[in-house]
Amino acid sequence: MQAPERAVRCAVVALANGLRRVGVATGIDEELTLCRALAEVDVRSREEVYWTTRATLVRRRDDFGAFDRVFQDFWDGYDLDGPVKRISEHGESDPRMPGPQHGGESLPQFRLSGRSSHVLDGNAVQAMSPLELPTAGVEESAESERRGLLAAYSPNEVLSEPGLLEYGRDELAAVRRLAEELRSAVPERSSRRAAPSRRRHRLDVRKTVQRSLATNGEPVALSYSGPSRRPRRLLFLCDVSGSMERYSRALLASLQAAVGAGTRAETFVFATSLTRLTGDLSGHDAGAALERARDAVSDWSGGTRIGRALAEFNSRYGGLCLARGAIVLIVSDGWDRGDPEELAGELARLRLQSRRLVWLNPRPAELDGQPLAVGMRAALPHIDDFVAGHDPRAVTALARLIGGLGAGRPARRQGMSPRRLEELSSEARRAGGHAAGSSASDSSKHRR
Amino acid sequence: MPGSDSGGDAPKPDARTRTFETIEALQIALAGERYLVDEGLATVLFLALRLRKPLLVEGEPGVGKTELAKALAAATGAPLLRLQCYEGIDVHHALYDWDYPRQLLHLRAGGEGQLYSQQFLLRRPLLEALDRPGAVLLIDELDRADDEFEAFLLEFLSDFQVTIPEIGVVRAEEPPAVIVTSNRTRELHDALRRRCLYHWIDHPDRRREVAIVQARLPELPERLVEQVCTFVEGLRWLDLYRSPGVGETLDWAQALDSLGHREIDRVAADRSLGSLLKAREDLDRVRGESLEHLLDKASDASA
Numbered sequence: 001m002q003a004p005e006r007a008v009r010c011a012v013v014a015l016a017n018g019l020r021r022v023g024v025a026t027g028i029d030e031e032l033t034l035c036r037a038l039a040e041v042d043v044r045s046r047e048e049v050y051w052t053t054r055a056t057l058v059r060r061r062d063d064f065g066a067f068d069r070v071f072q073d074f075w076d077g078y079d080l081d082g083p084v085k086r087i088s089e090h091g092e093s094d095p096r097m098p099g100p101q102h103g104g105e106s107l108p109q110f111r112l113s114g115r116s117s118h119v120l121d122g123n124a125v126q127a128m129s130p131l132e133l134p135t136a137g138v139e140e141s142a143e144s145e146r147r148g149l150l151a152a153y154s155p156n157e158v159l160s161e162p163g164l165l166e167y168g169r170d171e172l173a174a175v176r177r178l179a180e181e182l183r184s185a186v187p188e189r190s191s192r193r194a195a196p197s198r199r200r201h202r203l204d205v206r207k208t209v210q211r212s213l214a215t216n217g218e219p220v221a222l223s224y225s226g227p228s229r230r231p232r233r234l235l236f237l238c239d240v241s242g243s244m245e246r247y248s249r250a251l252l253a254s255l256q257a258a259v260g261a262g263t264r265a266e267t268f269v270f271a272t273s274l275t276r277l278t279g280d281l282s283g284h285d286a287g288a289a290l291e292r293a294r295d296a297v298s299d300w301s302g303g304t305r306i307g308r309a310l311a312e313f314n315s316r317y318g319g320l321c322l323a324r325g326a327i328v329l330i331v332s333d334g335w336d337r338g339d340p341e342e343l344a345g346e347l348a349r350l351r352l353q354s355r356r357l358v359w360l361n362p363r364p365a366e367l368d369g370q371p372l373a374v375g376m377r378a379a380l381p382h383i384d385d386f387v388a389g390h391d392p393r394a395v396t397a398l399a400r401l402i403g404g405l406g407a408g409r410p411a412r413r414q415g416m417s418p419r420r421l422e423e424l425s426s427e428a429r430r431a432g433g434h435a436a437g438s439s440a441s442d443s444s445k446h447r448r
Numbered sequence: 449m450p451g452s453d454s455g456g457d458a459p460k461p462d463a464r465t466r467t468f469e470t471i472e473a474l475q476i477a478l479a480g481e482r483y484l485v486d487e488g489l490a491t492v493l494f495l496a497l498r499l500r501k502p503l504l505v506e507g508e509p510g511v512g513k514t515e516l517a518k519a520l521a522a523a524t525g526a527p528l529l530r531l532q533c534y535e536g537i538d539v540h541h542a543l544y545d546w547d548y549p550r551q552l553l554h555l556r557a558g559g560e561g562q563l564y565s566q567q568f569l570l571r572r573p574l575l576e577a578l579d580r581p582g583a584v585l586l587i588d589e590l591d592r593a594d595d596e597f598e599a600f601l602l603e604f605l606s607d608f609q610v611t612i613p614e615i616g617v618v619r620a621e622e623p624p625a626v627i628v629t630s631n632r633t634r635e636l637h638d639a640l641r642r643r644c645l646y647h648w649i650d651h652p653d654r655r656r657e658v659a660i661v662q663a664r665l666p667e668l669p670e671r672l673v674e675q676v677c678t679f680v681e682g683l684r685w686l687d688l689y690r691s692p693g694v695g696e697t698l699d700w701a702q703a704l705d706s707l708g709h710r711e712i713d714r715v716a717a718d719r720s721l722g723s724l725l726k727a728r729e730d731l732d733r734v735r736g737e738s739l740e741h742l743l744d745k746a747s748d749a750s751a
Binding site: 036040051058191192205209217315321 | 471487488491492494495498499501506534535536538540545546548549551552555556563594633635638641642645646647648687689729
């Protein structure tokens with residue numbers, strides 16, 4: 001292959017750098033491929049260069065939004081039409097082209113930083129973040145929703161009273177314990193993949209015959225195979241609104257241990273809208289991932305709209321079947337500012353897909369003396385298990401619950417009555433604002 | 449033939465029937481197979497063929513990911529080898545297996561020679577693709593296979609070679625055109641993505657969709673096609689749980705035609721909507737609130 005024209009090489013490097021700056025990971029491999037690819041197409045055509053560049057440098061749809069912006073700047077500031085056309089005709093470099101000796105100051109990607117600074121203040125950050133799936137429609141609507149929401153009422157003020165926000169050291173310690181427990185109680189499911197087995201489950205003909213070749217075709221030793229087990233997926237939906245932020249942060253930070261331990265876990269955080277965290281949690285630094293998520297979500301620690309967040313999950317990620325066969329754990333105190341009917345409907349939908357829908361409410365004691373949180377009341381008929389509290393007992397109960405859900409098929413409850421919740425919260429009060437747990441077995445008599 | 453010494457990756461464009469000189473030529477060839485590609489997909493596919501890189505396509509269900517491979521194979525006259533992925537797929541399903549019963553008989557009959565040789569090798573799609581010059585290999589719904597299988601594919605996708613312990617390295621003389629599809633039920637590993645070109649197929653806009661339906665179902669009246677596509681376009685704006693893809697549009701148009709309707713009206717839509725929308729919630733919603741509006745728009749469009 002002929003060495004690519006210098007102008008093209010510079011352009012490729014410039015573009016890749018611009019992409020890296022906004023968090024789209026591209027490597028030298030991709031740049032080389034792009035150089036090869038650009039030799040095959042007409043570099044004067046914006047269309048062809050655009051598709052070529054996108055196909056080689058971008059690996060996932062989530063990054064298209066960021067790519068489009070970078071490419072636009074690139075193409076505007078650096079008209080490939082002029083210089084490259086000339087170069088391809090005359091085989092010499094354009095004197096106007098900034099060489100590497102100038103540090104490429106006038107290359108478009110360097111102008112990017114200046115130009116994007118005002119963009120960064122706006123909503124572009126959110127779209128550029130790899131945490132968000134930028135779909136134009138959804139983004140726009142979410143944004144306008146958020147504005148409308150903040151104008152309509154101020155959930156922050158309602159929920160941010162200091163008394164409500166404080167979590168003690170013991171509570172955070174409990175969260176860490178939960179992650180530890182989850183680690184040792186990874187739920188499993190049976191896999192389609194067969195594994196060699198000592199038990200006489202099914203004769204592995206292939207292996208038996210293969211072994212008999214060594215004994216002149218006599219099957220002396222029989223080989224068996226049997227079903228194998230795989231970890232079941234856990235899906236965490238964590239409330240990060242004002243009333244839950246600290247708890248969820250601690251939980252997520254600890255969840256990293258569980259994710260790292262080979263559990264298949266998907267994590268989303270929500271307040272009024274939803275953000276996917278999974279890829280970041282499995283990385284090295286959950287703290288940094290959370291910071292990034294926080295930057296991306298403008299309403300972090302804002303009010304909660306659980307129903308809306310779940311609707312977003314169901315419609316945007318429903319097709320990915322993340323909840324299918326998974327154990328879904330919703331971590332929230334049920335302080336919902338949205339439409340309770342929407343919440344109920346979306347929970348019902350989620351429940352149909354999941355293997356088990358568990359709601360962890362770390363602060364049932366806050367219900368004390370107040371009318372039941374509207375969201376919690378709407379949610380109760382649709383969840384399988386309700387675990388309340390944050391002390392060691394609740395944590396152990398939850399871990400045992402999740403661990404036991406993997407195999408077999410535990411009976412699913414038909415729903416929990418609000419009366420049962422009243423009982424639970426009063427139990428919680430008696431226990432000093434701490435543990436209360438409920439599962440299908442012990443509350444089956446409370447069926448509606 | 450696979451040859452362990454059949455030279456590296458020196459391009460031999462003349463030997464390839466599937467090399468298209470221009471992007472337009474590729475577009476026309478695919479259109480000949482009634483598969484219409486837009487500029488983006490055409491460019492990316494063209495590059496995949498030229499650079500001999502696998503192409504990873506993702507997109508909503510029903511946008512024609514699998515059809516792409518079929519059309520490409522038909523357009524180039526190459527054999528299509530399809531590997532449908534599922535959980536638990538392994539080397540013996542995808543690459544090769546030994547024909548143990550035959551080996552056994554051979555042994556019992558007092559046969560001579562190597563037991564692990566080409567003679568007893570069962571070729572599965574991947575090996576077959578290396579063997580047959582210019583083949584089109586479709587690795588369908590790779591996200592359904594597990595991580596282990598994905599890792600196994602890495603050697604294949606980057607070098608178009610596989611290692612069979614008993615035989616050695618099998619390399620493609622003429623690398624196959626590989627199309628990998630994924631529905632994103634699981635995120636594919638970065639290592640795999642890096643080896644491929646990537647394209648996301650979107651739902652087509654109305655004009656393109658009309659063209660697609662007309663290409664696929666030329667016997668349908670133009671008016672009906674216009675109406676169907678306008679209706680479907682309206683549906684995609686509704687934020688349904690499961691937006692209909694081109695596949696569903698085609699089904700629906702065909703269903704309407706089979707029922708003898710020349711245009712869409714309330715009765716026609718009501719009777720056949722099930723072939724377009726596959727979730728009860730969506731059906732209820734469309735029947736309940738937006739059907740009239742969509743029908744109005746559809747009949748306006750064709751007027």
